[in-house]
Amino acid sequence: MPIYEYISENPDDPGRSCPICRKGFELMRPADRAPLTHCLYCKNPVRKKISTVSVPKLLAPTSYTDAKKAGFTVLQKRDTGVYEKL
Numbered sequence: 001m002p003i004y005e006y007i008s009e010n011p012d013d014p015g016r017s018c019p020i021c022r023k024g025f026e027l028m029r030p031a032d033r034a035p036l037t038h039c040l041y042c043k044n045p046v047r048k049k050i051s052t053v054s055v056p057k058l059l060a061p062t063s064y065t066d067a068k069k070a071g072f073t074v075l076q077k078r079d080t081g082v083y084e085k086l
Contacts, residue, residue, distance in 0.1 A: 003028050005049040006036055018042035024049060 007024040008017040017080040029036075033049045063086040064074050065086055 004029055004035065005051045005052075006039075006046040007049045008039065009045045009047050016042075017044045043047050 005024060005026050006021065007019040010016050011022045018039060018041050019065050020041055021044055027036065036046055038044065039046050067074050074086040076086055078084045
């Protein structure tokens with residue numbers, strides 16, 4: 001489920017916005033639901049904020065022992081077309 005960030009449309013007007021939407025808040029919502037239009041607490045208009053995307057970092061094994069621990073078979077080329085299992 002994606003995490004959306006929202007912030008008040010009037011963050012400089014403390015009379016119309018609560019401390020939560022003035023600072024901004026995160027909310028987990030299903031992707032098929034429409035975005036929020038009002039704060040859940042003070043009913044002040046809010047807008048969806050563009051946020052950073054979290055991408056998992058995939059690392060390749062860096063050594064023979066790391067590759068073996070990860071379950072890979074390590075082969076080394078010995079002659080023309082001949083590989084030996086390490």
